[in-house]
Amino acid sequence: MQKYLKYIIPISIPLIVLLLPLSAFPFDGLTIIQQRVIAIFLLAALCWVFEPIPIYATSVVIIVLELLLVSNKGLYLFRLNEGQPHFGELLSYNEIMATFASPIIMLFLGGFFLAMAATKYRLDVNLARVLLKPFGSDPKFVMLGLMLITGIFSMFMSNTATTAMMLSILTPVIAVFGPKDPGRIAFALCIPVAANIGGIGTPIGTPPNAIALKYLVGDNYISFGEWMAFGVPFVVVMMALAWMLINFLYSADQKKIELSIKGKFLKTPKAIMVYITFTLTIVLWLMGSSHGMNSYTVALIPVAIFSLTGIINKEDLKKISWDVLWLVSGGIALGLALDKTGLARLVVHSIPFDAFSPYAVLFGAAFLCLVMANFMSHTATANLLMPIMAALGTSMASLTPLGGEITLILVVTFAASLGMSLPISTPPNALAHATGHVQSNQMAKVGVILGVVGVLLSFVLVWLLHAVGHIG
Structure with missing residues (x-):
C-alpha cells in the first residue's frame, strides 16, 4: 500500500x-x-x-x-x-x-552549448591543469585549488557535469590517502560543495538563478554583469568558509600529494573557434547592455556559431539536458x-505579513526555501516559491527599506542553491556520495553549517548592495 x-x-x-x-x-x-x-x-x-x-x-x-x-x-x-x-x-x-x-530558456541553452563545446574540445580539463599548478602539493592548498576551479567551472557549466569531471580527475589522488585518512572525506566532499556554491555566481550557473531573473524585471532588472558583481563575491566568501570548515573537520594526515592531469590545449581551427567564442560570450555578458544586447541575446551567439561551424552537431544536440x-x-x-x-x-x-517584522519575513522565507531545497530539487523549490515571493515583495511596504522585492527574491534564490545537506539534495552530492568516501552524516554536518551561514551572509550582502545603490 x-x-x-x-x-x-x-x-x-x-x-x-x-x-x-x-x-x-x-x-x-x-x-x-x-x-x-x-x-x-x-x-x-x-x-x-x-x-x-x-x-x-x-x-x-x-x-x-x-x-x-x-x-x-x-x-x-x-x-x-x-x-x-x-x-x-x-x-x-x-x-x-x-x-x-522563454528568454530564460534561451539563456540556459546558450550555457549548455558553451559547456558542451568546452568539454568536447577539452577546454575544461586543460584549464584545470593550468590553473591548479600554482597550488603546490600541500593537501589543504591543493583542495583550495580544486574548489576554486570547480567553482569557476560551475558558474558556466552544469554543476553535475563539473562534479563528474573533477571527481574523475581526483580518483587516483584520493587513492593515495590511507583508508582512514580524513583527507579522503575532505577531497570527496570539497568538489560537490564548491560546485553547489559556484553555481550562484552567474545567472546561468544554476536553474534557480534563471527562475529569479524571470521576476527581476523593470526597476528590479539585473544584468549578467550586475549579477556577477554580487554573486562572485558571495561565492568567494562562501568558498573560503567552506574550505576552512572542511579543513577543520577533516584535516588530511597525508602531508604531500601530487596531482597529475595529462593533456594539452588543442590547436585545431574548431578548438580555436571554441576558445574565441567562449571568451567573447563571457566578455559580452560582463559588459551588460553597454553594447545594446541583453544577456538573452548574447546567449544565442554561441548557439549560432557552434551550429554553423559544426562544433556542435546533431549527435551533440541529443546530449543537451x-x-x-x-x-x-x-x-x-x-x-x-x-x-x-x-x-x-x-x-x-x-495573510497579514505587515504585522510581522520584515526581518522575520525575510529569514522565514529564506530558511523555508533552504529546508525544502535539501529534500527536493532546487529548481522545483524555486519554481514553487518564487512567484509567491515576488507577490509578497511587492505587497509588503515594510520590506522597502531593506530592498523590497529584489532583496526577498535574491535571498530566497541563494537559499535554494545552498540546500546541500543530504546525498539526495543535489546531483553533485549524489555523485560524491557514490564514491563511497563520504557518508551522509559527514555531508550533513558541512551542509547544514554552510546553508545557515550562507543564508545569513546573503541577506547581509544584498542589503549592503541595496544600501549603496548597486541594486534595487
Whole structure:
C-alpha cells in the first residue's frame, strides 16, 4: 500500500481541491480559474516531492493542464461559465506555450552549448591543469585549488557535469590517502560543495538563478554583469568558509600529494573557434547592455556559431539536458498562472505579513526555501516559491527599506542553491556520495553549517548592495 501512496496523494488532493465549493477556501473573491490554479500548483508540488513521475514530466503536465483548464483555447467544457463574475480571466494560450521558448530558456541553452563545446574540445580539463599548478602539493592548498576551479567551472557549466569531471580527475589522488585518512572525506566532499556554491555566481550557473531573473524585471532588472558583481563575491566568501570548515573537520594526515592531469590545449581551427567564442560570450555578458544586447541575446551567439561551424552537431544536440529546460519552463508556466490569475497576490494579501517584522519575513522565507531545497530539487523549490515571493515583495511596504522585492527574491534564490545537506539534495552530492568516501552524516554536518551561514551572509550582502545603490 505504501508504494502506491506516492501516486494516490498527488492525484487525490488536487482532485478534492477542484471539487470543493469556492466558499470552502479562506480567500475572499476566489474565482474558479484561481481554484484550478491552486489544484495545478498542489499537483506540481506533490509530484515534485513524491516523484511518481520524473520531475521534468511534471513540468510538461503543468503546461498541458494550464492549456486545458485555464487558457482561452482550452477544452470547451471548462469554459462554459466564461464571463461570469466568479469565473475569472482566462490566460492566453500563446503566453503559456511561450514558456517553452522563454528568454530564460534561451539563456540556459546558450550555457549548455558553451559547456558542451568546452568539454568536447577539452577546454575544461586543460584549464584545470593550468590553473591548479600554482597550488603546490600541500593537501589543504591543493583542495583550495580544486574548489576554486570547480567553482569557476560551475558558474558556466552544469554543476553535475563539473562534479563528474573533477571527481574523475581526483580518483587516483584520493587513492593515495590511507583508508582512514580524513583527507579522503575532505577531497570527496570539497568538489560537490564548491560546485553547489559556484553555481550562484552567474545567472546561468544554476536553474534557480534563471527562475529569479524571470521576476527581476523593470526597476528590479539585473544584468549578467550586475549579477556577477554580487554573486562572485558571495561565492568567494562562501568558498573560503567552506574550505576552512572542511579543513577543520577533516584535516588530511597525508602531508604531500601530487596531482597529475595529462593533456594539452588543442590547436585545431574548431578548438580555436571554441576558445574565441567562449571568451567573447563571457566578455559580452560582463559588459551588460553597454553594447545594446541583453544577456538573452548574447546567449544565442554561441548557439549560432557552434551550429554553423559544426562544433556542435546533431549527435551533440541529443546530449543537451532537455529535461532541465523542460523543468524550468514548467516553473515559468506555474509562475505565469499564479501571477496572471491574481492568485499569488490574493494569497499574499490574505495573510497579514505587515504585522510581522520584515526581518522575520525575510529569514522565514529564506530558511523555508533552504529546508525544502535539501529534500527536493532546487529548481522545483524555486519554481514553487518564487512567484509567491515576488507577490509578497511587492505587497509588503515594510520590506522597502531593506530592498523590497529584489532583496526577498535574491535571498530566497541563494537559499535554494545552498540546500546541500543530504546525498539526495543535489546531483553533485549524489555523485560524491557514490564514491563511497563520504557518508551522509559527514555531508550533513558541512551542509547544514554552510546553508545557515550562507543564508545569513546573503541577506547581509544584498542589503549592503541595496544600501549603496548597486541594486534595487
